[in-house]
Amino acid sequence: MELIERGHALQLLQQALETAAQGSGRTALVCGEAGIGKTSLVTQLLSQHREGRVLWGGCEALFSPRPLGPLYDMAGALGAKLQSMLGLEGRRVELFASFLEELQHSRGTTVVVLEDLHWADAATLDLVKFLARRIQRVRALLVLSYRDDELGERHPLQLVLGDLPADAVVRVPLLPLSEAGVDELARQSSRPADGIYAATGGNPFFVTEALRAEGLPATVRDAVLARAARQPPAVRALLDLAAIVPARIEVDIVDEVLTPTPADVSTALASGLLTADGRSYAFRHELARIAIEQALSAPVAAALHAKVLACLARRGEHGVPMSRLVHHASGAGDSAAVLKYALHAGDEAASHGAHCEAASLYRTALAHAGGLPPAERANLLERHSYQCYVIDQNDCAMEERLAALAIWRKLGDVRQEGLTLRWLSRLSWFGGRKREAEEYANQAVQLLQDQPEDEAYAWALSNRSQLYMLSGHTTEAVAWGERAIALANRIGSDEVLTHALNNVGTARYMIGLPDGKPMIERSLQIALAHDFEEHVARCYANLVSTAVKTRDYVDAEKQIAEAMRYFCARDLDSWSNYILVWQARLDFERSDWDAAADIAGRLVTAHDVAVVTRICALVVLARVRLRRGDPGARELLEEAVALAQQSGELQRLAPVAAAHAEEAWLRNDGAPVDAIVLHAYALAEERQDRRALGELRYWCLRLGLMQAGPEGTEEPYALQIDGHWREAADTWQRLGCLYERALCLLEGDESAMREAVAVLESLGASAAVKRCREHLRDAGVRGVARGPRATTSANPAGLTARELQILSLLAENLTNAEIARRLVRSEKTVDHHISAILRKLDVRSRGEAAAMAGRLAFTTPAVERPAARRQRLDS
Template sequence: MPVALLERDDELALLAASLDRARTGAGGSVVLLSGEAGVGKTSLVRAFTAHARDGARVLLGACDDLLTPRALGPLRDVARAGAAALGQALRDGDRDAILAGALAELADPARPTVLVVEDVHWADDATLDVLRYLGRRLADLPSVLVLTFREEDVGEALRRVLGALAGPWVQRVALGRLSRAAVAGWAGGTALTSATLYRLTGGNPFYVSEVLATGDGGPEVAVPATVVDAVLARVDRLDDATRDALAQLAVVPGAVELSLARTLLGSLDVLAAAERGGMVEVRADAVAFRHELARHALESTLPASRRMTLHARALAALLARPDVDPARVVHHAVGAGDDAAVVAHGPAAARAAGRVGSFGQEVALYEQVLARSHLLAPAEHATLLVACSTAHQSMDRQTAALAATEAAVRIREELGDPVALGEAVVPLAPVLWSLLRPHDATREAQRAVDLLTPAGDGPALAMALSWLSWLRAEAGRPEEALATADTAVGTAQRLGVGVVEALPRMMRGSQRMLLGDPEGAADLDEARRLAVGAGHHVLIMYTHILAARIQWELGRTDEVLEAVERGLAHTRDRELEVYADQLLAHRHRCQVVRGEWAAAEAGLRGVVGQRDGHVTMATRYTLPWLARLLVRRGADDADAVLAWALDVAVRTDSPFELVPALLAEVESAWLGGDTERARRALDRLDERTAGDVVPGRHAEVRRWRARLEGATTDEAAGREDPYERALELADSGEVDTTLRALAVLDDLGAGPAAARVRRALRDLGVQAVPRGPVSATRANPFGLTERQLDILGRLARGRTNAQIAAELVLSVRTVDHHVSAVLAKLGVASRSEAVAAASAQGLGTDGT
């Protein structure tokens, strides 16, 4: 057995079994292979693929440790290896075609396919989207997808992808270090003679191999202080020409294609000694260090001046080649200290990343260029700032987007061109709105319109008018919003550009629907058709989101859920998860009014996340309803969430958030017996809904006003909300009817309202008032909630936080919060201690 595969039989067998299932038509598999650097992930993959090639197609790709990852880098590797459908899609640059092309490569019924993507902890955003898209569909494909990564380097984006990959077809394999016995056998000694070697390497296969390579292989081996020392000791044994060649390769991350290697080195013969010594591998298509750690170790010891010279050589070689990846050019330009090259090639690299959805890489590349703004003309500087702002907005980094946009505006103010200034001002409106500054946003939208109108019709004017319409709609002024949208549609239609027309038509349709015009739905459908024709997924998603939102305001929950499902289908088909939460917020609202409170609370909490200062659009729409539900359930954190919801709603100054938040305040006060506080909240509601055209909001205010005055109302007649129906029944003054109301409230888990009804029954003279169910928090000695008991059960079954998040459709951050709360209530410091403490008290953790 090769030494690199010591103690890897089980893992190799699992991979082989996955391939056998694909071969026999039993379905595909995803294998998530994790482990620290040097633990042997690549060696295991190579052993598996060597076996797999006998009867399967093997496609290999890798993510590189570049300054900013290549957009879709591993997929480009696969395409160069002969994946024709994917290669054509990559050349076209169409995101949907890339997803379809990648799927097609794994769907060949004639033979199974093994796709390996290594080092996905370095993957760009677009690559992660493709991997999630494929991973969710592998169960029905004759293929195996193997992803390798270092657990310690997993960032938030990859964590979300790993959390989304769940199901019986997904296997998680964590490679551990070698045992002391394995290290001793490898070193040719005993556990006793190899004790120092094991202690200093910890059983990491790469570290062991490098240390052993510095000695004579005998049992008494001198152990260098670090792996860097071990690598350098091996390099020092080589001749000058080989050392120079290795230094040149060390500044080029990942595998170096043969043509580039020959350009840089002159001849591959110079690597012969390093190849014989196992430091590098010369393959049919590329040259690479046997392990990236060795490359890093060598690169880290190069003097800065020499490193810059070597980067400059790599830069010159790349620029002499056709169709070079611009991200690689920028990487070496930065390494070479060639600011002019960064400025010359950075914008193209950023645009290429943005076209395929690698927005994080797009931002990083723009920032490299903007850091060298002294080489930019003012007009170009402003243009790049606006482009960088747009990329920030795509990632919901609104504070950074604001800084970039304001800088662009300052430059264009100095240049004195009103049209160019207006174009820079346009994106201020959505950014300021996202940052809960609606009045500033409206002012800037109007400013943009004023600057652009004298120049006549143009795309920027249509966009400025559309945002002004959006802001007027958010302020609860649909007539004004509709008039502005009408003007924007006219401007866009005169331009004859479909994608420009999509946003204003979307706004016009939504406001017409809100005002009761049946033609509004057709407008919204046409906006979606225009957005689809342009491939503009952001606008497509907002047509679904707005449709759900308007139907909600009109009280049509069936239509809300239909819009949500249509939108979610679009996100699933195209990996547009960033918009899913906004749709799910509406689904969970519908669950509240339909009495599905447990599912609604779990879902709403998952969308809201934790209070960390960052408020997404989904958060602002969800918070009031989460607060309202927690108030109804008497949750421990109801007051805190309500205060948060009111704070956000007041800052939005929009009835879409403020009305439900104030209604939650009314309910909280009424349930707590504070009539004056409830009346104050109702007075604020009267002020905010004065002139409001949405009848449902007026009806709720009237209903609560009547309830506070002890009057009855038929506003709830025909409502599907069992909670509201129960409250109306409880106001009847009749014992039997009130008892029916109590049963409904108990079934819902509406503890505070049920307590009021029990008091009312006693006032009616009922002697034996039903006690009601014992809550889950009182039924266990730790005071755990139902959700926390569920989390504890999953911990006992060995689930990670990411796996729990995927199973419960929550964010990992929310699960982290729940796990921390469980540990705190149990008074323990670790997951295993939590399970042990619960078991010791007889608290079931089997999830039943």
């Protein structure tokens, strides 16, 4: 049948394909509920694509999807180099780059179709991110189909879609058919349409199934089962066998299990339920397969899974994806087989950096591990715990380690107990529970110190060093770390060595000692050489966080880029989220508040983000909202205070305290300052943390909480506190910290104070602008406006005159660069204004803002010439 009511959707895809053919690739998101016609729409598009090639792969509803399953589907159409790389350990970044290179060198336009991404494994989602961010460089259309009604806020695909470049994405949502569309389908089928629309809701698959049925079924499931029930027993057996295998079942497996006659196969295909491509059979639609699978009795389903498992096992493990063996072993209820294959598959997934899949597979194994000996069960719990740890599921990781601890204690295995206590210390720290982390760390040292000096004791020493480093106790961190390094060298443990070098190096780097950073870099080299993923991630985390804290922003950006390239090929969510939040803090400090708020907002709303990451995200988002005068800052700060106090670490407490102090200054209402400010200040003095001491001392002096000199304070704040506001402002300018520069200028002469207000206005810092105007009036500066200008209050969205000008230029479809040239402003300034416009209008795109400009009765002022503006300001 021809497609009904899909003309606009098809046109969107055709336009995207035409754009891709011109050398500017596009990503098309085809979404809708199951049965809505996503595959039919893409097939229709490809039927018209004759001057290029098609690469088509899909994701499957296995218990744990095979990593990069869609790439294996299209392997036969890929070049020899790519085929040789599939399945190779630790080569995912190279594999992705080779795939992109193949697209770049294709003669015609390539259409890459990835179906059913709601079932995608983490590796496939990484491939999507990699391609979508680079698709504009190639003549290719990347078509992604998924069921949007199955994506909750916490679904991994949701995060991927939010990160795609908006200017290269075409969204093609598919809606149910109208009643008229259903009537047209019925007419084409020569069937009556009575009641079909009401029964199906316009879902195309449901409609076609209902039209095929003899009489109107109560549900589509009934329609599918009714059609299956009319088949001869041999055909129904074939349908049942095919139903337990997601996606497709090989012809030779069907022949081995059932030996169907050619007539049976022909009848099955004629039923309209099954299709064949010469190598395999597949249901015409996944909903039909699910309907038949769910109708199978448990004994019948288990028997069929057992037969398929036996067939696959006879082929040998190397010829069959482990995830598929696990699927059928679990369906057969064969616990021994599940344990065998799930453990093997979990180890394989972990070795390839597919930690989400590994965690899922170990979880499946644990469900069948009741009969394992205690020590083996404890080992499995620890393997699962580690995978949960690296994918940011800290609560689950903690629960599994505690279960393992109970087993080791019952067995009297002191060494394993000590190792588990060290891990519980680490997980407690990640959960923001410093006191528990310290207790577990001390227990591990006390338990193992009288045992032979082996790797377990070395880990206990290095963990103790790590906790001291994280809390700012440099002397203790170095002392314990050097003990761990010495022991690691004696026993030949490279893993403990890289861990301890990182701890000592970071402790020394944070206080400015020149040998600190090289120690971390040596740790990184060892970790990379031995593929110690967690330790590589820790090195990047400490290099990035320390660079940001010391305001070496250039190096921080370099380290972040290297870290993200490393994370691209691995499911290290705990660490990639941690690096991301430091990117948000870097953007915040360098005045790119939109980017900072975007990253921090996603992390605040994400599920299972580690507490140490969440604290930083809460603070960044709260401070952006405070400065802009946006709602919700207070609630974010309250949560941040509770979590930071629980962590007990200065690096968590200081930013929260600074945010509270800044809020008190912005409020200017005489209310008491939160006690966390003075507590964090005292802690910063005790630890002599120049960065924390500088910011907190500055705010405490502004709030009149103390009188103190600049000793021990980082340079820009020291200059500012000492009265050298111009030098301080110049330093902040070089660093790119425009907000801090404006606050310095506020301490200068009248010209500087006016410049401060202008800088804050350009940043969209409405709350700070209001506070500065109060400061100017208090200082006797005349002609200071008390609130929004008349042009701002005259429009319902509260846009400034400049924002109104830019909105009018947006309506003319001008780019940011064109607007900047028209207004004689930098592109970055225009970016800030556009972000403010989108926020005030509560829209998500430039196009929506331009459309709203046409609906609202704004009086947009003429674009002012620079000379006229200077004359007005001078007067």
